[in-house]
Amino acid sequence: MITSLFGKSKPFNFLILGFVLTVALLWSQLRYTEDTDFTFFSNTFFSAFLLFFCLWLLEFITYKNRLTQNNHFALFFFVCYLIGVMHLNIEPDAIWPLIFVVLAVRRILAFRTTVDFRQKIFDAAFWLTVGMFFNFWIILFFVLLYLALLDFNGAPSRLWLIPLIASFSVLFPVFAYCFLFDKIDHFTNFFTIDTTNYSVIWMNHKTFWFMVITFCMALFSLYFYVKKLKLKASNQKKTRQHIVVGYFISLAVYFLSHQVHPDVILLMIPFLSVLSVAFVEDYKKKLMLESYLFLILIGMIGLVFW
Structure with missing residues (x-):
């Protein structure tokens, strides 16, 4: 049933996944709070909307770059x-x-085409710099940006200065505002590195098992993912390699960040989702495939109720 439903790109799949996402989020939030007022429901549904937007972005990325x-x-x-x-x-x-x-x-994956190349570089660096205000270690994704520049543009050139200009266009107005209104501490706090939660000891048992399960799945899927790289054209091969690099960068961000906050673990999910498809597309026995997908779904649901 799962393979029949999601084995083809259908608009109806968005409605199903959006509904499941909203219900799951609402149910999980109800389990951890007693104040079910208007603010609670508005925050929950706004979170569901933002996650649905991420879902749409992921579909756009996979379709445009032929990742599935x-x-x-x-x-x-x-x-x-x-x-x-x-x-x-x-x-x-x-x-x-x-x-x-x-x-x-x-924008980084779009480097494979030269249309509006400078704008793509600027946009990618701009969004990463904005993200750094939420988590300083997002700066590590600049490694992915420059790696993509090296792959698609060759040797270093003046284009490599564009990310610095984009970052400056974000940082300078924020710094100027904080300086003028005597809030310079707010600006420095954005880039304060917290060293109190670098140990995996701070993981709760659910997060620990999620990390173990997904890391094993990533390694398992990576075998099929890398094997399929040999069949791809040069540009597509580089794009798929960047997904792998992005996953390991997101792991680094997780272990360097304040791990008790959920934003760091969310960064891994888009990359992991694309990697996980490799085995599903490569395996042909439908019954085993259905069982595999069903076990993943049940396992993830089990982490919520455990």
Whole structure:
């Protein structure tokens, strides 16, 4: 049933996944709060809207860059993994960094075409810099940006200065505002590195098992993902390689960040969702495939109720 439903790109899949996402988020939030007032419901539905927007961005990225074979399995995995972390009390503040990183990755993957190339570089750096105000370690995604520049543009050139200009266009107005209104401490706090939560000891048991399960799935899927790279054209191969690099950068961001906040774990999910599709597309036995997808869904739901 799952393979039949998400094995093809259908607009109806968005409605199903959006509904599941909203219900799962509402249910998980109700489990962890007693104040079910208007503010609670407005925050919950706004969070669901932001996550649905991320879902749409992921579909746009996979379609434009041909990361999947005209199916919605990446969206299915995206929703499954989101369900798996809903014990972390996901609120709008935790979703904004995810949105800015996905917007940046969308522009980075678009480097494979030379249309509006400078604008794409500027946009990617701009969104990453905005994301840094939520989590300083998002700066690591600039590695992905410059790697893509190196892959698609060759040796360093004046284009490499564009990310610095984009970052300056974000940082300078914010600094000027904080300086003029005597809020310079607010500006420095954006880039304060917290070293109190670098240990995995701070993970709760649900987060620990989510990380173990998804990392094993990533390694398992990576075998099929890399094997398929040999069959791709040069530009597509580079784009798919950037997804792998993005996943490991998001892991680095997680372990360097304040781990008790859910925004850091959300950054891994888009990359992991695309990687997870490789096995599903490569495996041909439908019954085993249905069982595999069903187990993932049940496993992620189980983390919420455990």
